[in-house]
Amino acid sequence: xxxxxxxxxxxxxxxxxxxxxxxxxxxxxxxxxxxxxxxxxxxxxxxxxxxxxxxxxxxxxxxxxxxxxxxxxxxxxxxxxxxxxxxxxxxxxxxxxxxxxxxxxxxxxxxxxxxxxxxxxxxxxxxxxxxxxxxxxxxxxxxxxxxxxxxxxxxxxxxxxxxxxxxxxxxxxxxxxxxxxxxxxxxxxxxxxxxxxxxxxxxxxxxxxxxxxxxxxxxxxxxxxxxxxxxxxxxxxxxxxxxxxxxxxxxxxx
Amino acid sequence: xxxxxxxxxxxxxxxxxxxxxxxxxxxxxxxxxxxxxxxxxxxxxxxxxxxxxxxxxxxxxxxxxxxxxxxxxxxxxxxxxxxxxxxxxxxx
Ligand SMILES: [Zn+2]
Numbered sequence: 001x002x003x004x005x006x007x008x009x010x011x012x013x014x015x016x017x018x019x020x021x022x023x024x025x026x027x028x029x030x031x032x033x034x035x036x037x038x039x040x041x042x043x044x045x046x047x048x049x050x051x052x053x054x055x056x057x058x059x060x061x062x063x064x065x066x067x068x069x070x071x072x073x074x075x076x077x078x079x080x081x082x083x084x085x086x087x088x089x090x091x092x093x094x095x096x097x098x099x100x101x102x103x104x105x106x107x108x109x110x111x112x113x114x115x116x117x118x119x120x121x122x123x124x125x126x127x128x129x130x131x132x133x134x135x136x137x138x139x140x141x142x143x144x145x146x147x148x149x150x151x152x153x154x155x156x157x158x159x160x161x162x163x164x165x166x167x168x169x170x171x172x173x174x175x176x177x178x179x180x181x182x183x184x185x186x187x188x189x190x191x192x193x194x195x196x197x198x199x200x201x202x203x204x205x206x207x208x209x210x211x212x213x214x215x216x217x218x219x220x221x222x223x224x225x226x227x228x229x230x231x232x233x234x235x236x237x238x239x240x241x242x243x244x245x246x247x248x249x250x251x252x253x254x
Numbered sequence: 255x256x257x258x259x260x261x262x263x264x265x266x267x268x269x270x271x272x273x274x275x276x277x278x279x280x281x282x283x284x285x286x287x288x289x290x291x292x293x294x295x296x297x298x299x300x301x302x303x304x305x306x307x308x309x310x311x312x313x314x315x316x317x318x319x320x321x322x323x324x325x326x327x328x329x330x331x332x333x334x335x336x337x338x339x340x341x342x343x344x345x346x
Contacts, residue, residue, distance in 0.1 A: 126345050176341050
């Protein structure tokens with residue numbers, strides 16, 4: 001049940017999916033990997049939308065060069081752990097939700113523990129090795145993974161539902177070499193917002209997800225393109241776990 | 255034979271958004287990529303290893319459907335086909 005406060009807070013969006021949809025959001029727990037550019041946009045909109053529990057994980061401290069895009073953090077947060085300034089920002093937007101900030105580097109050794117109790121995985125990472133970790137964790141546990149990445153004016157997004165779609169490695173079998181990428185806050189906003197829209201749709205059971213579809217945003221041209229992809233029979237990540245994933249309960253699935 | 259080439263990300267900065275390429279007779283995806291490399295040294299450097307192999311992370315889509323560069327480079331293109339070529343974005 002929503003409180004009177006919550007009913008008022010979410011009045012504009014319950015027009016979309018009812019109090020029932022809002023209760024589903026309230027009952028869901030999300031894992032946000034990273035409190036950088038993408039993670040900031042993702043976390044802000046998830047907190048405001050009322051996802052009931054948000055666990056945001058980042059090991060870095062706020063640097064001046066982050067502030068052009070990482071809107072979770074302010075000038076006064078310089079030098080603080082990003083996860084902690086994320087905690088303050090998110091609790092400030094919506095005191096009705098539970099926010100957990102974890103100052104830790106996500107790794108193969110701690111990912112299972114970090115994901116405990118979370119239903120959805122939000123990709124706010126800035127490199128492929130970490131995304132492959134998230135992808136494997138998603139496949140092994142049957143949790144959906146909402147992928148996004150940016151560079152400069154451009155961004156990409158897709159939605160991975162284990163047992164139902166191809167996985168991230170089917171689409172991107174090999175990582176590009178590490179590089180320092182240009183980053184514009186508003187591009188993080190576009191892609192982070194798409195990831196959150198996907199998560200809202202997934203939880204409330206609305207619309208059509210980006211399943212086996214890669215969305216490509218070009219801000220310079222103001223154009224959005226769509227590409228299709230399929231499970232890859234020779235995928236190193238899902239060709240052996242897909243059989244296992246079928247047995248998992250998929251939380252929030254329609 | 256005329257093929258439309260769509261480039262994204264850094265490849266777009268090199269090739270432009272969209273390009274029509276005329277190829278004599280029938281051509282495979284690999285031959286089309288090599289024709290592009292022959293006209294643009296920057297594209298060649300961005301998309302190919304010094305050994306001449308396509309960089310392993312490059313994404314290819316024919317008519318907006320992913321193809322597997324490990325298996326489908328020899329796929330023969332048809333008049334009017336569209337090839338999209340781009341590296342994955344990685345930033346956040
Ligand atoms: Zn796969």
